[in-house]
Amino acid sequence: MAARQHYGEKMNYLERTLMKMGTLVVQELEKSIEALKNQDVDLSQKIIDSDINVNEIETDINEQCLTLIAEEQPVARDLRVILNALKVSHGLERIGDNAVHIAKSTIKLSQEKYIKPLIDIPRMAEIAIGMLNDSLDALVNLDAEKAVEISKRDQLVDEIYSQVFRELITYMHEDPSKISQSMTFLFICRRLERVADQSTHICEGVVFVAKGESSELNP
Amino acid sequence: MEQKTGEKIKLQTKNMNLYYGNFHALKDVSIDIVQNKVTAFIGPSGCGKSSFLKSINRMNDLVDIARIEGTIFYDGIDVYKAYDVTELRKRIGMVFQKPNPFQMSVYDNIAYGPRVHGIKRKNALNEIVEKSLKAAALWEEVNDRLHESALGLSGGQQQRLCIARVLAVEPDVILMDEPTSALDPISTAKIEDLIYELKLEYTIVIVTHNMQQAGRISDTTAFFLLGEIIEVDATDKLFLNPKDKRTEDYITGRFG
Numbered sequence: 189m190a191a192r193q194h195y196g197e198k199m200n201y202l203e204r205t206l207m208k209m210g211t212l213v214v215q216e217l218e219k220s221i222e223a224l225k226n227q228d229v230d231l232s233q234k235i236i237d238s239d240i241n242v243n244e245i246e247t248d249i250n251e252q253c254l255t256l257i258a259e260e261q262p263v264a265r266d267l268r269v270i271l272n273a274l275k276v277s278h279g280l281e282r283i284g285d286n287a288v289h290i291a292k293s294t295i296k297l298s299q300e301k302y303i304k305p306l307i308d309i310p311r312m313a314e315i316a317i318g319m320l321n322d323s324l325d326a327l328v329n330l331d332a333e334k335a336v337e338i339s340k341r342d343q344l345v346d347e348i349y350s351q352v353f354r355e356l357i358t359y360m361h362e363d364p365s366k367i368s369q370s371m372t373f374l375f376i377c378r379r380l381e382r383v384a385d386q387s388t389h390i391c392e393g394v395v396f397v398a399k400g401e402s403s404e405l406n407p
Numbered sequence: 408m409e410q411k412t413g414e415k416i417k418l419q420t421k422n423m424n425l426y427y428g429n430f431h432a433l434k435d436v437s438i439d440i441v442q443n444k445v446t447a448f449i450g451p452s453g454c455g456k457s458s459f460l461k462s463i464n465r466m467n468d469l470v471d472i473a474r475i476e477g478t479i480f481y482d483g484i485d486v487y488k489a490y491d492v493t494e495l496r497k498r499i500g501m502v503f504q505k506p507n508p509f510q511m512s513v514y515d516n517i518a519y520g521p522r523v524h525g526i527k528r529k530n531a532l533n534e535i536v537e538k539s540l541k542a543a544a545l546w547e548e549v550n551d552r553l554h555e556s557a558l559g560l561s562g563g564q565q566q567r568l569c570i571a572r573v574l575a576v577e578p579d580v581i582l583m584d585e586p587t588s589a590l591d592p593i594s595t596a597k598i599e600d601l602i603y604e605l606k607l608e609y610t611i612v613i614v615t616h617n618m619q620q621a622g623r624i625s626d627t628t629a630f631f632l633l634g635e636i637i638e639v640d641a642t643d644k645l646f647l648n649p650k651d652k653r654t655e656d657y658i659t660g661r662f663g
């Protein structure tokens with residue numbers, strides 16, 4: 189039997205809880221884009237209602253980390269895992285808020301016909317959610333090299349964001365009646381751009397846990 | 408002997424090997440111990456930490472079957488070739504795991520060393536006793552019972568008395584072999600605070616089984632395993648990001 193088995197079990201449980209939170213947030217985000225595309229008010233409301241689950245897991249993770257620090261005096265990689273779990277859970281909670289924001293926008297736009305077919309927003313969402321998913325994978329496997337690779341996709345999300353930004357400004361210039369909806373889409377894009385940034389933060393966390401080095405992957 | 412950073416190396420061993428009969432207790436130990444820093448040795452029981460400590464001030468001379476190869480330099484001088492053992496142990500004092508006051512008064516415990524080294528004048532001895540007890544953060548607690556038996560002091564006070572006894576002969580280096588393992592948390596905290604103060608004037612080498620203690624008080628930590636130094640680094644680095652898997656397993660307690 190390995191020494192301090194119960195301690196190892198608590199550390200494993202923390203990591204499992206974090207992954208459960210990650211999976212939940214990815215699902216909520218995917219649903220929010222699905223609901224946006226289909227102008228699905230019911231699904232949007234479900235996303236808003238279930239945000240409390242994400243918040244509860246964050247509280248649970250905070251408590252687990254505090255208990256581990258207080259009772260087990262973690263050092264080395266264990267300590268890095270715990271510090272990182274606090275940061276990542278906070279980041280995931282923010283990403284969950286983004287899903288809620290998108291769901292609220294969908295409800296707001298539910299009675300309007302979209303000014304244009306949604307192409308770039310789902311594309312941006314796909315890349316950002318892909319980054320989130322892969323960064324969580326890299327975290328499970330402590331794959332620092334993969335984390336660095338994933339973070340590079342943030343550039344692409346930023347480019348699409350700028351492009352959509354310009355496009356929507358043009359719409360607003362041409363037809364002031366489209367300003368309200370354009371602004372809503374713009375805010376949605378901003379949220380997705382933040383998801384990519386948050387995913388990059390998770391990648392930085394992977395490097396920190398795996399190598400003990402602080403890095404700035406999105407300078 | 409200067410390092411690049413301008414830190415002075417107080418003690419240095421080069422490829423030091425220690426044998427007890429056929430048992431190879433220390434294997435090619437090379438380490439620099441920097442002046443006015445606290446260096447902590449950690450590692451499982453029987454890994455050679457205490458043996459290393461005892462080699463530094465030649466306490467292993469007392470063990471018939473002990474044999475040493477390699478060199479130990481103190482201020483650049485080979486302690487096994489160029490030092491008189493009494494002089495060496497005056498310069499390099501030692502504090503042990505269990506407080507071991509002599510069966511005499513508090514005062515005489517402190518005055519013992521200076522007397523052996525030839526100080527007889529009452530005033531001079533009084534001064535040394537007061538100064539040493541103050542430096543060991545014990546003066547306030549014992550100044551009204553200097554002439555009572557030291558055995559009446561609490562465990563924590565006895566240990567600080569032993570530190571004061573070391574300080575009385577004006578050493579340069581203090582070796583501490585698990586100095587707080589027999590003490591309660593409050594006495595431990597007092598000794599740790601004391602170590603923090605003492606490093607301004609002395610170089611301290613401490614063996615501890617308490618990893619948090621090493622983390623709290625030392626500047627450098629060395630991890631011993633089976634007679635070898637596996638890793639030595641700045642304490643914050645060693646505890647946040649150890650390079651060797653064996654160090655990580657040991658400090659996280661997953662060893663074994």
